[in-house]
Structures are given as C-alpha cells and as structure tokens.
Amino acid sequence: MILTGTIVKAVSGFYYVETTDGIYECRARGVFRNNKLTPLVGDHCEMEVLEESEQKGNVVKLLERKNAFVRPPVANIDQMGIVFAAAAPEPIPFLIDKLTVVAEHHHIKPFLVMNKTDLSSEIAEHLPKTYQLAGYRIFCVSAAERKGIEALKEQLQNQVTVFAGCSGVGKSSLLNLLGDDIRLETGGVSRKIQRGRHTTRTVELFSLGSETFVADSPGFSNLDIQDIRVTELEECFPELHEYIGKCRFRGCNHVSEPECAVREALEQGKIARSRYESYVQMYQILKEIKEWQR
Ligand SMILES: Nc1nc2c(ncn2[C@@H]2O[C@H](COP(=O)(O)OP(=O)(O)OP(=O)(O)O)[C@@H](O)[C@H]2O)c(=O)[nH]1
Ligand SMILES: [Mg+2]
Ligand SMILES: [Zn+2]
Incomplete structure (x- = not known):
C-alpha cells in the first residue's frame, strides 16, 4: 500500500513520515542514492507501507519541492516567524532585517513576533511601526504572560512555519505554548549546543493539526545574506x-x-x-x- 505524507524528522538514516494514519518509521530506498536526492524534513513523499502494525515503511518517491535549505536541511517552508524580544536581549534591527531579507530571497513569507512585551526598551517602541511600513504583519506577544498567543496560532494555520531569531528571545518558550505536545528546553539550553558543530544538522517539524507544522532550529538564526547577489x-x-x-x-x-x-x-x-x-x-x-x- 502506498501512502502520502510529510517527513517530520530525520535521524541517522531513518525518516519519520506523518500520514493521516499516524507516523511511520521509514528508510529511503536506494533509488535516492542513485540520483543524488536526499530526503529532507519537510518533503512531501510517497511511502510504501511495510508493516502496518509496527508503522514501518519505505520512502519511495519525493514530490516536487517548493524550496529547500541545505543548512539547516529542510524543505517546503511557507513562512518564517522572525522572533525578537522587546528587551533582554535588546532588539538589533540589522539582525532582524537580515532574516527578512533571507526569507524574501527564498520566497518564504516573513512575519514578525515581538516577544517579552512584559518588558520594554526604547528601541522596541519603534519596531511595530517600522515593520508595518515595510508591509509585514507583526505580533506583539509575551510568552511569560501568555499574551497574544491566539493571534499567533491563527497565523500558523495550514502553513509550514519556521521560527528564527537570536538566542534568548523566547522562540522555544513560544513554541511550547503553541502546541500541547511541544516540550522544548528553554532558558538558553540550546545556546550551549549552538557552539557545537552539529547545531544546524537537525530540524524537527511539530504538527499542530492538519497541514500545520512548526519548526524550531538554531540553524535558521544563523542564515546569512552571502548567497544574495x-x-x-x-x-x-x-x-x-x-x-x-x-x-x-x-x-x-x-x-x-x-x-x-x-x-x-x-x-x-x-x-x-x-x-x-x-x-x-x-x-x-x-x-x-x-x-x-x-
Ligand atoms: N520576561 C520574559 N521572559 C521570557 C519570555 N519568553 C521567554 N522568556 C525567557 O527568556 C529566556 C530564553 O527563552 P527561550 O525560549 O529559551 O529562548 P530561545 O529563543 O529558544 O533561545 P535559543 O534556544 O537559545 O535560541 C528564558 O529564560 C525564558 O524563560 C517573555 O515573554 N517574557
Ligand atoms: Mg530555543
Ligand atoms: Zn535610487
């Protein structure tokens, strides 16, 4: 039996494919190695069911990609939520703008999230107007006070969204509020990992209902403008x-x-x-x- 699904996680040669029948643990058949195509998290694929009871299968075909990143390895991103904090850390507009530019370059729709609105800084006061003038949506939220979360959830409906932004701005804290099953570590844990070499290697998509996925990867925050002419x-x-x-x-x-x-x-x-x-x-x-x- 062939099912279609979305690859939500890749770990040492195994691909986890989310289908309407649940998540299947899959291998990719040799055919991919021959034409040098590696399945990516975010890929839509066809999967052959091997053992129904154990939810095992083979990825047999990748469907056409809308876009793809190498670092971090992920495909078919619809939009990028660029998160910054009103304070602690103080926002740096240039870093925010680098992310809007990279997203635009890849034809990924950016939107802005100003978190930690329970705190304030002089520079943060100007930023909603700045980004509205550019035509971007901006959500003012506080993960600590659980404010603005519903509006943010609506923005995510039926989209594949990645969250990007500097360390410590509250990306993982926000994701934990967005999905009932999401339990990411917060409080700068990934900051330590970020210094390691393998940070950009992993991306996991979390499902928030049908066709709705979010990802948190330190790799997105290191995206740079170098490839742009x-x-x-x-x-x-x-x-x-x-x-x-x-x-x-x-x-x-x-x-x-x-x-x-x-x-x-x-x-x-x-x-x-x-x-x-x-x-x-x-x-x-x-x-x-x-x-x-x-
Ligand atoms: N005051 C305040 N603190 C917050 C808020 N959201 C998150 N924090 C705190 O900010 C710190 C960093 O939050 P994280 O969610 O780990 O930040 P992150 O963006 O995931 O950081 P990295 O994983 O290092 O990239 C934690 O100590 C959170 O408790 C908020 O709305 N207000
Ligand atoms: Mg984090
Ligand atoms: Zn000119």
Whole structure:
C-alpha cells in the first residue's frame, strides 16, 4: 500500500513520515542514492507501507519541492516567524532585517513576533511601526504572560512555519505554548549546543493539526545574506518595490546617487530609516563579494 505524507524528522538514516494514519518509521530506498536526492524534513513523499502494525515503511518517491535549505536541511517552508524580544536581549534591527531579507530571497513569507512585551526598551517602541511600513504583519506577544498567543496560532494555520531569531528571545518558550505536545528546553539550553558543530544538522517539524507544522532550529538564526547577489538586494525589501525604476539613473543603487526615488521616500517618512540603513549596510557587504567567491 502506498501512502502520502510529510517527513517530520530525520535521524541517522531513518525518516519519520506523518500520514493521516499516524507516523511511520521509514528508510529511503536506494533509488535516492542513485540520483543524488536526499530526503529532507519537510518533503512531501510517497511511502510504501511495510508493516502496518509496527508503522514501518519505505520512502519511495519525493514530490516536487517548493524550496529547500541545505543548512539547516529542510524543505517546503511557507513562512518564517522572525522572533525578537522587546528587551533582554535588546532588539538589533540589522539582525532582524537580515532574516527578512533571507526569507524574501527564498520566497518564504516573513512575519514578525515581538516577544517579552512584559518588558520594554526604547528601541522596541519603534519596531511595530517600522515593520508595518515595510508591509509585514507583526505580533506583539509575551510568552511569560501568555499574551497574544491566539493571534499567533491563527497565523500558523495550514502553513509550514519556521521560527528564527537570536538566542534568548523566547522562540522555544513560544513554541511550547503553541502546541500541547511541544516540550522544548528553554532558558538558553540550546545556546550551549549552538557552539557545537552539529547545531544546524537537525530540524524537527511539530504538527499542530492538519497541514500545520512548526519548526524550531538554531540553524535558521544563523542564515546569512552571502548567497544574495547585490543586484537582487532591492527585491528583498518589499517597501522599495514601488520606487524601483523611478530613480533618475538606471541601475541606481539608492545609496548616494542624486534624485533617487528611494531616498526621497525615506525623507518623506514612507520608508523606515532603520530599514534603509540595513539596506545600505547589506549593500556594502554584498558588493564586496565577487562572483568567483560564491
Ligand atoms: N520576561 C520574559 N521572559 C521570557 C519570555 N519568553 C521567554 N522568556 C525567557 O527568556 C529566556 C530564553 O527563552 P527561550 O525560549 O529559551 O529562548 P530561545 O529563543 O529558544 O533561545 P535559543 O534556544 O537559545 O535560541 C528564558 O529564560 C525564558 O524563560 C517573555 O515573554 N517574557
Ligand atoms: Mg530555543
Ligand atoms: Zn535610487
């Protein structure tokens, strides 16, 4: 019998496939080795049932992927919840923006989660407006006070979501509130593991009902912008889109050129300054990376 399902976990050669009949422990048949395709967590697959009673099977076919990451190894992500704390640790807009840019580059929809709203900092006060101007949804929550959790749950419905953000912002604490069966360690445990070499190797998808999965992996927080070409950067800032092609000079980089539509919008307050500053900082980094270094 052939069933279709989603790979939710991969551990030393075993793939755990969630189906409507429960989770099956599977091996991947040799056919994958021949065409150099490795099954990833998040893959939709066809599975041959070997032993119904013990829920064992073989992954026999991978269905087409929407997207895939190598580090961390995961496929078919719909959206990225970028988590930061209102304080402790204080938010660093550049790090948040790096994640929105990486998500956009992979055509994964980002949304923002400001956690620890039971605490406050001056910089956090500006961030909801900053990200709304960019067109992003932002959820203000507190895992400690269990505030804003229902709205966040709604955002996750029928999507595969990964949570990313700096260590200590409360990603695992939030996930524990989102699923009844999720019991992740909190309080900086993964911070210690994060220094190890194998941190980005594991991803597990947690099921929150049909077609709804969430993942917590330290690997997502280390995603970097290095693979993005400098010419692709403006595309990764949605609030710049309406100005692209309206600058005086063709190929304007929106950094120092005169009569730049982006910088005019910035002066008019239509683009948030911290987002523009992140754009310029990323532009400076990416323009130094030569094609042969990729
Ligand atoms: N005051 C306050 N503290 C919180 C809140 N949410 C989480 N914390 C605390 O923040 C610390 C870090 O939380 P974690 O959930 O482990 O953070 P994380 O993002 O998973 O961190 P890493 O796994 O290291 O990436 C813990 O001590 C939590 O108890 C909150 O809403 N308010
Ligand atoms: Mg954690
Ligand atoms: Zn320009």
